[in-house]
Amino acid sequence: MATTFPRQHARTHRFTLGAPRSFTVAPDGSRVAFLRSRSGSDLAHLLWVRDVASGEERIAADPEELLGGAAEELSPEERARRERSREGTAGVVGYATDSSMKMAAFALSGRLFTADLLTGKAAELPTPTPVVDPRPSPDGRHVAYVSGGALRVAAVDGEDDRALAGPEPGTVTWGLAEFIAAEEMSRTRGYWWSPGADRLLAARVDDAPVQRWTIADPANPQQEPTRVAYPAAGTQNAEVTLHLLGLDGSRVQVDWDRERYPYLARAHWSSAGPPLLLVQSRDQREAAYLTVDTATGATSVTLAEYDPIWLELFGGVPAWAPDGELVRITDEGGAAQGDRADAARGGGGARVLMAGARRLTSPALHVRAVLDIGEEDVLFSASEGDGGGAADRRAPGDIGVYRVPLAGGEPVRIADEEGPHLASAVRGGGTLVLSTAALSGPGARVVLLREADSARLGAIESYAETPVLSTAPRLLHTGRRRIPAAVVLPSGYQESDGPLPVLMDPYGGPHGQRVVAAHNAHLTAQWFADQGFAVVTADGRGTPGHSPGWEKAVSRRIAAVTLEDQVEALHALAEDFPLDLSRVGIRGWSYGGYLAALAVLRRPDVFHAAVAGAPVTDWRLYDTHYTERYCGTPQEDPDSYAEASLITDEGLSLVDEDSPHRPLMIIHGLADDNVVVAHALRLSSALLAAGRRHEVLPLSGVTHMASGAAVAENLLLLQVDFLKRSLGIAD
Structure with a gap:
């Protein structure tokens, strides 16, 4: 039987299995550690080490060997961590090393293992289980880990295992990120080793207020329902405090104005300076960079920031440069400084890299994240910025790796692929690992470069499968707002074939860029196109990668703005592509699911059918940090929630009762703890009460990821069948 794309796409986890990932470079540049499974359909990742000089690769940790062939068992804490990070694979899914990269620690089946990265030998440490997030000390003499709500530490040989903090009765955990930090702030950890390896900075989380x-699992009524702490918009968050825990048993609480800044967004501790914290106000309009006195726990404000709309968080910062200067990313100019009128128009501003008071980049680059801070320069990722129309010089979706001197100078792009692409990198000791995905072919290419002259030192092979189809999307800016868009037509399409039914395929909201210069990102669109559609993906206002003002344009108008830009992109593209505007479907997941349902309810004159997967339908049911950034709180900004809701009387009043009732399929996992199934059920009830036609597909035991192979495959098939039926497309 020939392999179909839906089946291959599902069993390869979207062609990610077998691809190398999670790279660490030794400080002397001699070795690279990474994860990779044995094949493009093998879920279990192994830990590998590559010798840069010889090119030899060896396995440092093999899950099958370490577990004796037994199936992996995950604790509830580990399941939660993987759900927050959208990790659906198995084996060694994460690891941490000491500062010399001679030893790595990782958890398997709730047990603690270490691997000698020089010899390739791995061993289990006899510790309490289940183990979560083990991390070696910088000197490699100890391993810290979380178990049973306690933060523990053991010598690297397993001796002297003890709790540094906890366990405590009730709702307290030590050393883990709370739900809101892991889900929305991209802070996935809850403790940090000191550079001297003699103490830890640890978060104590009490979610009693939440x-x-x-x-519940209705398909298995004999099972007890799961109780989860969920901080919905306008309700209380967990209480998070920080403590300095010495290996000698000492404990000092870190003190800051938690009433003013309740969110612990970032923590950094390096040899370049004292512990550095980034804390945020509840409304995310204020933030403070704090330094910690390790003797007393007192904090000092190094820098305070304010924006009347909101302050964004970024990867890799804040951090100290070797000379003690504060490295950060900040928004400046126009809507970036809170000009709401400019933001509403999608106005610009610049996102720049700073070292102390010195600006290292110009508005020509839209800085995305800091990847590494060296002795003399900063490695970072960026898109072309909106300043001076620079965003139109390249096709949208181009994300490059750059380095810029800390002393100031022109940023230099590091590339191993011509044309627009999507790149990331790590480095150490003069060796740089560059991963590049491009439109020209499937997957990503990983090469080792010598930083001094960009000479190639080798490549790390990918075992990922080659897709059974290929795609050549058109990436362009469209409409009066120059909305980034991708258009995919059926393979072999000719103009004489006539106009095509349209499938809009957006995420369309914050933190979800879909128009990227990477081949694999458009494969599912190509498969839908080959079923007889012109597939359009549009990244309207609110999506990242364009400008601060572009992102902030959705403030208090999240529904109206994101839907308006989908309509604008569709109509603008119809002037240049063969789009049949009398047959337009839309599909999406999560925010994209919300946008799909919104489209057929509020603009049935434009959209004729929709598939809404795991949609948020009432923002009062979504979490604090995400929702309040865009909508405020239900108590202080009720109108923004009413306008954005699909189910409240105010939200439904925006739906014309006399408008056509468009077909809508709602899909939702019953085990989803991020966008709970209540969203879908309440929407269905509201539609039923209004006499509106719709279908509901409940997914038993499925979370927000919906990553199981059978589910993922059949979801594609069911969606295309529904869209064809609804739009009158013959097979």
């Missing part, structure tokens, strides 16, 4: 929700 309301409890119940997630």
